[in-house]
Amino acid sequence: MVNNKPPEGAEKPDSKKALKKEAKKAEKAAKKAEHKGTFLQNESSISEEGDVSSGKYGNLPLIRSDTTASIRKFTYVKELNKSLSDRIVWVRARLHTVRARGKQCFIVLRQREFTVQVLINVSDTVSKSMVKFSSNIPKESIVDLEAKVVEAPAGVAACSQREVELVATQIWVVSSSAPQLPLQIEDASRPEKPDDEEGLNIRVNQDTRLDNRVLDLRTPTNQAIFRIEAGVCRLFREILTKKGFVEIHTPKIIPAASEGGANVFTVSYFKGSAYLAQSPQLYKQMAIAADFEKVFTVGAVFRAEDSNTHRHLTEFVGLDLEMAFHYHYHEVMLTIGDLFTEIFKGLRDQYTTEIAIVGQQFSAEPFTFLDPPLVLQYPQARKMLAEAGVEIGEEEDLSTPSEKLLGRLVKAKYDTDFYILDKYPLAVRPFYTMPDPQNPIASNSYDMFMRGEEIISGAQRIHDPEFLTERAKHHGIDISTIASYIDAFKYGCPPHAGGGIGLERVVMLYLGLDNIRKTSMFPRDPKRIAP
Numbered sequence: 001m002v003n004n005k006p007p008e009g010a011e012k013p014d015s016k017k018a019l020k021k022e023a024k025k026a027e028k029a030a031k032k033a034e035h036k037g038t039f040l041q042n043e044s045s046i047s048e049e050g051d052v053s054s055g056k057y058g059n060l061p062l063i064r065s066d067t068t069a070s071i072r073k074f075t076y077v078k079e080l081n082k083s084l085s086d087r088i089v090w091v092r093a094r095l096h097t098v099r100a101r102g103k104q105c106f107i108v109l110r111q112r113e114f115t116v117q118v119l120i121n122v123s124d125t126v127s128k129s130m131v132k133f134s135s136n137i138p139k140e141s142i143v144d145l146e147a148k149v150v151e152a153p154a155g156v157a158a159c160s161q162r163e164v165e166l167v168a169t170q171i172w173v174v175s176s177s178a179p180q181l182p183l184q185i186e187d188a189s190r191p192e193k194p195d196d197e198e199g200l201n202i203r204v205n206q207d208t209r210l211d212n213r214v215l216d217l218r219t220p221t222n223q224a225i226f227r228i229e230a231g232v233c234r235l236f237r238e239i240l241t242k243k244g245f246v247e248i249h250t251p252k253i254i255p256a257a258s259e260g261g262a263n264v265f266t267v268s269y270f271k272g273s274a275y276l277a278q279s280p281q282l283y284k285q286m287a288i289a290a291d292f293e294k295v296f297t298v299g300a301v302f303r304a305e306d307s308n309t310h311r312h313l314t315e316f317v318g319l320d321l322e323m324a325f326h327y328h329y330h331e332v333m334l335t336i337g338d339l340f341t342e343i344f345k346g347l348r349d350q351y352t353t354e355i356a357i358v359g360q361q362f363s364a365e366p367f368t369f370l371d372p373p374l375v376l377q378y379p380q381a382r383k384m385l386a387e388a389g390v391e392i393g394e395e396e397d398l399s400t401p402s403e404k405l406l407g408r409l410v411k412a413k414y415d416t417d418f419y420i421l422d423k424y425p426l427a428v429r430p431f432y433t434m435p436d437p438q439n440p441i442a443s444n445s446y447d448m449f450m451r452g453e454e455i456i457s458g459a460q461r462i463h464d465p466e467f468l469t470e471r472a473k474h475h476g477i478d479i480s481t482i483a484s485y486i487d488a489f490k491y492g493c494p495p496h497a498g499g500g501i502g503l504e505r506v507v508m509l510y511l512g513l514d515n516i517r518k519t520s521m522f523p524r525d526p527k528r529i530a531p
């Protein structure tokens with residue numbers, strides 16, 4: 001006989017206590033559902049009988065490029081100013097913040113780095129239902145808003161568009177955000193200060209930012225950073241093109257390590273192996289040997305360095321150039337120096353707003369430079385460091401702390417954050433670097449620095465195949481592994497020099513930021529390969 005009697009002490013299924021518990025649970029679930037998104041319903045279901053705002057708010061159908069949809073002319077948030085006062089405009093933007101207060105709802109809309117305040121107020125044409133609907137839209141949702149532009153005499157301090165605010169007449173959700181955000185845009189946008197007397201210095205840590213990069217990139221600061229970065233890339237191209245350079249595109253899958261065999265990523269290539277390019281150097285030089293005279297390239301560079309520092313990435317954007325010269329490699333070195341000067345001028349003159357936005361969150365001293373740029377010889381740098389108590393050997397490279405100290409000394413003496421250091425010791429440069437003909441321990445090579453950190457390493461290359469072979473053997477390199485490199489110079493090649501620039505590092509240092517991951521949209525390092 002089967003015993004269906006419940007265990008002693010258990011509640012009966014139909015007991016009043018159990019029923020009451022289930023009812024409370026259902027009520028709680030209903031409230032949660034309402035809070036999380038019951039506003040996303042069809043237009044017909046939103047409208048209530050007697051609702052004066054009927055047909056003026058709700059959730060738009062999924063936009064699927066339907067040619068029968070009504071076409072509206074939208075105004076950019078950055079264009080909202082007093083000249084548009086009393087005009088009715090349509091704006092499509094993200095809901096940045098929302099705050100309900102009785103019969104009013106205050107919204108801040110954000111479009112890139114620009115924000116504007118919106119008032120939705122119960123009136124003859126705006127219903128309580130529309131205000132309630134608006135107050136329940138999740139932050140970061142994309143909305144279409146019809147509104148009247150109204151002058152704000154007292155100003156709106158919290159928004160970029162301070163002169164005006166919007167009084168909404170329609171609001172439609174185009175794309176709804178999930179109600180729970182892994183980070184708050186307001187928190188990710190807060191100014192970073194070493195000390196906060198009120199203890200309100202809320203920060204979003206770097207891993208949280210990078211794990212949720214799509215959200216993090218929406219902050220006004222990140223919008224500004226990556227527009228500045230695009231500006232550096234554009235200026236690099238424009239300036240060199242005007243100087244007669246030709247843009248080329250070089251392979252990123254190569255048959256041999258481009259810089260001696262270490263620190264490369266090996267990839268499976270059909271029945272064999274290949275490598276991801278550490279540098280476009282060989283191909284730049286081959287283009288010079290092919291009579292292109294002046295070339296540059298912009299592309300990914302890969303370094304398999306297990307380096308977890310503030311300025312290294314395993315994949316970054318390289319701005320590389322190579323140039324033939326007539327008599328002296330300084331023709332190239334000074335061309336690169338002038339390139340940087342022109343880039344700095346372009347950023348200063350064309351990206352004032354973006355630089356100011358970044359400075360509001362990450363404060364830094366304005367970047368300074370000289371025109372023409374300062375050029376120091378390596379012995380001068382050693383002397384300056386020695387006077388500061390740091391001894392560097394004649395054939396010794398500068399350590400990172402020594403570079404930073406030298407940057408501070410140069411800044412104090414010459415008032416510049418950018419300078420060129422020429423005539424590096426031959427012993428610390430690659431085998432293909434041309435030795436100095438007057439000084440056996442020096443080389444025809446140079447580094448350039450921003451705020452005390454190296455941003456380009458360059459040199460005159462050895463363009464004679466026999467001399468190149470000799471120098472490779474001197475460095476203990478197996479000639480068979482670089483045969484294609486040496487062969488590139490067998491049929492005559494003009495003297496040439498060049499260098500490679502790390503785009504992300506340039507932007508980091510120009511803005512005075514503390515970590516290169518802030519200037520890499522989706523950074524790759526030894527510990528991160530996603531998103």
